Amino acid sequence: MSLSRAPRRTLLAVGVLSAALTLSACGGDSNGKSGGGGNTNFVTNTGGIATAPKGERAATGKLAGETLDGEQLDVADLKGKVVVLNVWGSWCAPCRAEAPHFAKVAKDLEGKGVEFVGLNTRDPNKQPALAFEEDYGVTYPSLYDPQGKLILFGFPKGTLSPQSIPSTVVLDKEGRIAARSLMALNEEKLRSMIDPLLKEK
Structure with missing residues (x-):
């Protein structure tokens, strides 16, 4: 590698990291505004949940990789079911507050056409995240995304993308x-x- 390319690659890496850090940590932005602009017709109810009309929903990008348990998971393989994607980190207090609710609903809806997938982010190693899952009885898989790359690139610009931690995105059966x-x-x-x-x- 030439010396002239080294700084460029370093700048690229810093750019990706900076973008990842723009996700507001443990944020509480509940205004439901769409992220990314464009022609969007999202509807936000008073509870801060934004929805997209059936005919105007966008597909995700690639959401695949290794889970905290070391398995391979591709969200695309879950098509045909409603998929709940929850962005969380073991260090995040609001994530801890909502975890029991997610564990309960996931268990209640098991085998009923719903799949839960976590997107674990900003945990520099898996141990705290695995301990979090054990503490809160989370039995569904979580993709391990310490640098937030899946979150950044898995949701096209102008869609209902996760913009804080925690965030939850629900995919329809398509x-x-x-x-x-x-x-x-x-x-x-x-x-x-x-x-x-x-x-x-």
Whole structure:
């Protein structure tokens, strides 16, 4: 590698890291505004949950990789089911607050056409994240995304993308982005994002 290329690669790496850090840590932006601009018709209810009309939903980018348990997971393989994607970190207090609700709803809806997938981010190693899952009874898989690359590149610009930690994005049965919350959720609000999509034909 030439010396002239080294700084360029370093700058690129710093740029990616800086972009990852723009996710507001443990943020509570509940205004539900769309991220990325463009022609968006998102509807935000008073609970801070934004939804996209059925005919105007976008597909995600690639959301695949290694889970905290060392398995390979590709969210695209879950098409045909409603998929709940939860962005979390073991260090995040609001994530800890919502974790019991996610664990309960995931267990209640097991085998009923819903799959939960966590996106674990900013944990520099897996141990704290694995301990978090054990402490809160989280049994569904989480993709390990310490630098936030899946979060940055898995959601196209102008879609209901996760912009804080925690964030929750729910995909419809076609794998399209249907709803998003940028705050910690209780059981009632989480179910309010899932139930309408389960009823869709």
